[in-house]
Amino acid sequence: MSKANIRIANQADLAAIKDIIVAAWDGRSEDHLMEKKYGVIENVPWQQRMIASVLGGIAEDFSNIFVAEFNGRVAGFAMYSVDDKNKTGIVGYNAVHPDMWGQGIGSVQIENILGIFRQKGLKYAKVMTGLDELHAGARRTYEKFGFTPLATYVAYSMNL
C-alpha cells in the first residue's frame, strides 16, 4: 500500500476537493439531512450548501487546508484552525473520497494536523463528529490518535 502524500492545497485542487465533499458527505451532512427531511431548501441543493460551508472560509488563504495525494490523485483533504489564546488546535472538516476509504489516507491527514499542532506548541486538540453509524470511521480515526469523548450533542429541527 503506498502512503498518501500530504501537501498544502491550492486553487487547482478546488474541483477535486468539491468532488470529495459531495461524495464523502452524501447522507452524512446536516445539509443533506435537512433536504431529506424537508425537500430542497430555498432552491439551494445540499451539495452547494456543504461546499460553501467547507470552503467558504478559505477564499484566498489555503494555508490551513491540506490535500492527500494517493496514486496520483487528490484523494482527501483536511482543515484546521488554532485557538492560540487557549493553546488549542481544532481539527476542521476532513474527508477522503469514498472510493479510497480504508487505505489509511484519513489517518495520515489527522496525523499531519496533530503534528502541526505539536510543532506550534499547542497543548490541546479538539474535533467534533457525529455519533451515528455513518460517522463510525471518523470516530475511529480520531480515537486511534488519542482523542477521547468530551461532550455529546444532538441536532434538532422542526417546521415553523
Ligand SMILES: CC(C)(COP(=O)(O)OP(=O)(O)OC[C@H]1O[C@@H](n2cnc3c(N)ncnc32)[C@H](O)[C@@H]1OP(=O)(O)O)[C@@H](O)C(=O)NCCC(=O)NCCS
Ligand atoms: C473519516 C474518513 C476521513 C476516514 O478516511 P479513511 O481514509 O477511510 O481512514 P483510514 O483508512 O485511515 O481509517 C481510519 C480508521 O477508521 C477505521 N474505519 C474506517 N471506516 C470505519 C467504519 N465504518 N467503522 C469503523 N471503523 C472504521 C479504519 O479501520 C481505521 O482504523 P484502524 O487503523 O484501527 O484500522 C472517511 O471515512 C470520510 O471521509 N468520512 C466521511 C466524512 C467524515 O465523516 N469526515 C470526518 C468528520 S467531519
